[in-house]
Amino acid sequence: MALKPFQICDDDLTPDLVKALAGEAYLAVDTETMGLIPQRDRLCVVQIANAAGEVVLLRFSRGVRQAPLLAKLLTDPGIEKIFHYARFDLAMLRYHLGIQVWPVFCTKIASKLARTYTSKHSLKDVVSELCGVELNKAAQSSDWGAVHALSAEQLEYAANDVRYLIPVRHKLAQMLQREERWELAQRCFQHLPTLVELDLLGYGNVFEHQ
């Protein structure tokens, strides 16, 4: 089945979509939620983009606690899942759907390790510098809970949040290799599941002195 440039589905992927996405080496993933606290705020949307820039937007109704087909894709060892600030999305996906996403590449960590000439590591800043595209983040803080009445602006915003992640990942990977920080980046990504587990248990930074 060929993927359309943009499509929406509800509560889980379909077997056809899993089949269409399962051959990819890289998938960009993002989530939209009601807020920043997994235990309080529900997961509303999961967006997935492939290297061709095709986007699947998955809407979640209230009370959905599992998505087996999405889980299959997000735990497929042959597909690297790319997030910007994976720590948050991984916590949301683990808490609400019980999915332990792996393998993972975080473009925010990669940017911090590679782009030490700047303190600007937001998705907007990174996409602007590495892709020359200005993202419109106006819909960032909006009501994602109204999943069946998302505005055209929200849909566009959600799609754009994943559309540039794969090119960004490749540019950051080149920089990390050039600066000999690739291995360090990989070890940071390997640490993410532990960090997410600590976050969900309510621990602060256990590496700090205080």
Ligand code: MN
């Ligand atoms: Mn987003």
